[in-house]
Amino acid sequence: MRIPILKLHNYLLISIQIDLDDQSAIQFQEDLLNKIHKSGATGVVIDLTSVDIIDSFIAKVLGDVVTMSDLMGARVVLTGIQPAVAMTLIELGIHMQDVQTALDLEQGLIKLRQELEG
Amino acid sequence: MEIKPCVNIRQEWDIVGARQLGREKAKELGFGTVDQARIATAISELARNIYLYAGTGKVYFETIDRLDKKGLKVVAVDEGPGIRDLSQVMQDGYSTSGGLGAGLPGVKRLMDTFEINTEWGEGTEIIAVKWVR
Numbered sequence: 001m002r003i004p005i006l007k008l009h010n011y012l013l014i015s016i017q018i019d020l021d022d023q024s025a026i027q028f029q030e031d032l033l034n035k036i037h038k039s040g041a042t043g044v045v046i047d048l049t050s051v052d053i054i055d056s057f058i059a060k061v062l063g064d065v066v067t068m069s070d071l072m073g074a075r076v077v078l079t080g081i082q083p084a085v086a087m088t089l090i091e092l093g094i095h096m097q098d099v100q101t102a103l104d105l106e107q108g109l110i111k112l113r114q115e116l117e118g
Numbered sequence: 119m120e121i122k123p124c125v126n127i128r129q130e131w132d133i134v135g136a137r138q139l140g141r142e143k144a145k146e147l148g149f150g151t152v153d154q155a156r157i158a159t160a161i162s163e164l165a166r167n168i169y170l171y172a173g174t175g176k177v178y179f180e181t182i183d184r185l186d187k188k189g190l191k192v193v194a195v196d197e198g199p200g201i202r203d204l205s206q207v208m209q210d211g212y213s214t215s216g217g218l219g220a221g222l223p224g225v226k227r228l229m230d231t232f233e234i235n236t237e238w239g240e241g242t243e244i245i246a247v248k249w250v251r
Contacts, residue, residue, distance in 0.1 A: 019134055019138065021130060021131050021134045022133070022166075023130060023131075052151075052154075052158075053141075053155055053158045053159055053162065054159070055137075055159050055162035055166070056163060056166075056221060056224065082155075083152070085155060087152055087155070087156075088152070088156050088159045088228065091156065091224070091228050092159060092227070092228060093211075093223060
């Protein structure tokens with residue numbers, strides 16, 4: 001299943017609303033990098049409000065896509081991580097330290113704007 | 119006897135199937151959302167291990183209903199290569215597949231009880247239980 005990536009000015013917005021299997025996660029990684037390349041976006045918000053499980057594989061794919069986007073010059077913010085998901089990730093032993101986060105999409109966009117437009 | 123809900127792990131998509139069925143069972147038993155997420159995540163890790171290291175296997179669920187407590191037992195079985203060095207795979211950060219190495223020690227932390235039976239060349243059986251609080 002393909003995850004839609006929306007463009008808004010210089011930003012890309014993604015809301016993940018499916019139970020991510022490995023293949024869709026990898027596909028998303030590729031799609032997002034291509035879209036950054038094509039659109040010249042400088043900021044990306046990945047909203048995880050509807051995601052109720054992140055296991056070690058999906059965490060790795062998400063962490064990698066943040067680093068990869070960064071290499072290309074686009075800043076990524078993850079938003080809307082649910083309390084249960086945050087607790088599970090830490091207990092699982094996954095600390096996504098280099099990843100920017102915000103409470104929700106709105107806060108994510110504010111964060112990006114502050115960083116990118118100063 | 120109760121028929122045990124079971125998911126055969128043959129392809130990558132079955133990992134999602136296993137954790138969805140597990141979450142459903144957890145919900146039926148009255149687990150809260152955080153415990154549902156813990157259980158689903160643990161199942162996802164176990165199912166992925168089967169898929170990555172053994173190729174095929176199965177994950178099944180058993181409801182434990184005692185006078186004093188209720189719980190969900192998750193059993194992951196395969197006839198893969200087995201685990202050569204158990205103490206190594208139970209270390210955080212150890213991985214032979216390029217993953218995060220969070221798998222088994224993570225599952226142990228997410229569940230209440232955790233047991234591995236494995237023999238090199240024979241396969242692996244992992245039994246983990248979460249109790250309803």
